[in-house]
Amino acid sequence: MGTSIMDKRALWAGLVVSLLLQGASAYKLVCYFTSWSQYRQEPGKFTAESIDPFLCSHLIYAFANISNNKITIDDKNATALYQAISSLKTKNPNLKILVSIGGYLFGSEGFHPMADSPNSQSAFIASVISFLRNHDFDGLDVDWIYPDLKDKIRFTALIHELAEAFQKEFANTNKERLLLTAGVAAWRQMIDNSYQIEKLAKDLDFINLLSFDFHGFWERPLVTGHNSPLRKGYRDRGMSSYLNVEYALGYWAHKLMPTEKIIMGIPTYGRSFTLASADTAVGASASGPGAPGPITGSSGILAYYEICQFLQGAKITRLQDQQVPYAVKGNQWVGYDDVESVKNKVQFLKNLNMGGATIWSIDMDDFTGTSCNQGPFPLVQAVKRSLDSL
Template sequence: MRTILFVFVTLVIGFAMCGENAVICYYGSWATYRPGDGKYDVENIDPLACTHLIYSFAGINEQGTVIALDPWLDLPDNWGRNNYGKFNALKEKNPSLKTLLAVGGWNEGSAKYSKMAADASLRKNFIDSAITMLSTHGFDGLDVDWEYPNRRDSVHGPADIDNFTKLLRELREAFDKHRFILSAAVAAVEDKAVLSYDVPAISRYLDIVNIMSYDMAGSWDSFTGHNSPLHKGEGYNGREEDNYTVELALQYWISAGCPPEKIALGIPFYARTFTLADPNNNGVRAPSTGAGPAGPYTNEAGFMGYNEFCYKMTTETWNKRFDNSAKVPYAFKDNYWVSYDDANSIAIKINYAKSLGINKMMVWSIETDDFHGVCGQGANPLLKAINNALKGNATPNNATDETEEGANTKPTASPVISTSTSAPNPTASTQFVCQLEGFAYNPQDCTSFYRCIRDSKGALVPKKFQCPANLYWSQNDLICNYSYLVQCNLV
């Protein structure tokens, strides 16, 4: 009878989880400590933009007990910030919102999790303490982010594969009594995933399988490459790394036995940066000497949040390209080369995922979206692009011509109602006079707008942006929108 009840409860929860579109958003809590406009606290989260929010990260101690990694930030004790409480209070603004606590992450390593999963008493400590943590602070579930079973500093090696399955099975049995959600973040590409997972087995116990379909190239490589290409791109010629694509990752997980309705496609809200060995050789798979520039907020060489890079593209002269094979953009300036995703490439990926029966999208991570809306697309343009594409409100442009040499970005997507899905094309204006910093409507043309910034001498300088075709600039909403939703007052 107990087995029947377990199967029934699992099926009921699983059906409820799998039946609807989902936007699953990781929140990196350390963004609280970032400087200036990069600071992102719980109060910055839009609780209506995601169906699931995952707080990153908790960890474990040597006894397998789940612990807060930043007690002052996470907990209310000893005059702490109580981020756990604030995070779960977001459900007061959106009662449908589900919150999860992620345990693990890259910095936690693999060794402690390898030891814990191999020992029955440590697994029990992990499960019991997880339930206490979730219940005490009001989370709806747990996301297991062990990076990775049988890899890195693993203690038990190949035994991790079965031990991970055992851990998830025992979590599932315990969680069903509390109706907790159970998800996991997993390696995407086949040659890494086969080292870590029994895919059919773990899929049986998980409600959501978060596929980390990014970091497919980076400054650790000796050549430039796309962070998260949908398909094989320009310059691919049969090397092992050429199999690192979203397409092949999703096909592997489905063919290996993971139901597509449980899969959440991971979408990066960040760029990978490279330094070119030769600035004149600036295509995909061009020789690289290492990491490119860090962003001013994330401060990590070879990495830049979308908010950091889109601002660079609006204030500096970058050459943008679109890889028509991989269906993602890249950009270069001098000896720097950057791979990133924009609203258009995200919509293309989502349409492909939907064709496979995948209706869940995962975001890493919301604090590097353009949450202040400084790049001319309104606040949180990537998150809005995901929601629009899931609802079928975005029609991406699958083939984009290259921009002219020395130009900034140009529109690469068809319009959607809630936000412009293309990067703007800023040009200097000699006629418009800025009154204040920020965005301003063009009194002579409703299809364009200005952003006023200060130059090195502190003077206000206007940069002109063009909305995508058929859209008008809305000064009230600070986005490009359909003309019938915008009041256009020309001089």
Template structure:
């Protein structure tokens, strides 16, 4: 099974023990490392580095090279580059997808960019075709892009006698997004795997607390909310034409939080008034890295377990967070293997307790829990 680890190039700017750089990557715990994200030029549909230290200079070695150099001691490791992300939006994506000629410029530049920097593949994280201002035609055009990239990768490998570049996509998991954005049989034909972003599914139709990455539904949820869990998402992708072995389950190394209407009502499914307070390091309302949750638990938060969904939550006064820990990661890894899935992907390395500063469980406790329960 694939063990895919996203490495983000902005966690280098976090303060204190939250700062995460390429030196923290443990190649033994990942079969693939994907660097997020590369950018794209405004109008020429070509790739460009995002951060000031991504690329080599005459006097310094860049992050790209530091990560790809991990393959020297770990030759089985694959290092890939991802484009997109939520903040990338859809405007540049749609402009690139618009015609065969604009896509061809992009496809050719992807091959050039990856090969000159020793990458093994490319991950498409466009959020989302035919959504967020992207026209309906982008559903078909995105599938065409996948086809054209795959064909170019095969052609280039044949011409150069190099191993073919890998191609994957990270995809949305809300039913309306899945229906609008993805031609599933076509994607399954051309992608090496489909990475399910099976998290951020905390949107309840009733204004109550809900876990964002539950494995299974809750019996007392409204019918629509039952679709917001990993099991339903995986099954739906399979009914739409994706083979199990092409599906990779997203694992969240963070939690989504709420402010409760009443401190006395702190279970899953109790009323919420809005997002939770921001964490001290990630500084985003409604969101905390796993290591920040550990700090909260040490500070007196109470942990509870949702047995039907196989995930934990924690609460303190009017604050509530649904997150993952080693126990839930074990459950998810075992389930993914039992379904014959292609593996898992983690978002992201920088939000585990990578430096063993917070949780008292050693370095990368979540990543270790996944590895310990994944057949090789």
């Protein structure tokens, strides 16, 4: 990876130069919502009908797939989804709704058959434009999670060809140009391996920086660590000092992604661990992921509405260096974001003239308002209020 410790002055000098070249613009609040959340039990069951059309500036449906070089949505309730999208846009004509293709389970390999040849890629791009127009979407979000070193050029080429096709369609019709965005990695090594950033900057309307999952049950040795710390912890050394939101934002800007195109990722979930000893601090030994949440049902992750229930009787610690909280109850440890931490993150991105915030995902916020006693969508609303404030 080159030098083991980045010269911070060089990184932030590049960011300052970028800031001086840009004017202020309206902040974006980009909100992902997932197809599988509709199948959760109450109070976690979430459908497009659950969405306030004025909550976010952009909505992104996750995820579409690729089949026979065509974009598809494999959802038995797809017709209801399309109707809900039309209804949301009728209520708020300024709302932009995109569909995201790919995702973690789809992986990098899912893109390979389509991206392997110019003909298959062209067929895919034609299907994308037709699909988006037929179903009243405003654009495409490419979540290639994540291109490896040999995929870097293919990813750049796909984005470029999509951008050119969207521009050509715009020029040939009276329709508003389709948006093109990408969900991108926040880890330095992956950024270096996966992206030709200066080229992507020319073709993408903005990036959704997935600045979370910095720590979790997949790490070895397994110790507790926060999902999405704003800043480096005082114990962080070497590569671990890169695992925070501040560094990820600065590194993308240093690599010459315009700051107004960088949308900071904010999670509405936490990463949990099962402690291996009486030590409960950050960096404590863990024996495995935390217990599954009662609604989401997956080990090592809790939605915010589950975290609010967990906090009853838990010991809460706010990390002053990383500006995020964690909680411990028995042998369960969870690092998460709350209203205070997301407000701090928004202030941070505003200070750096970033383009806005990306929420993953609105269906894991307390969207009913019944679990946290903070009203519906407490985290998203806190982000929205902070973005809108002067």
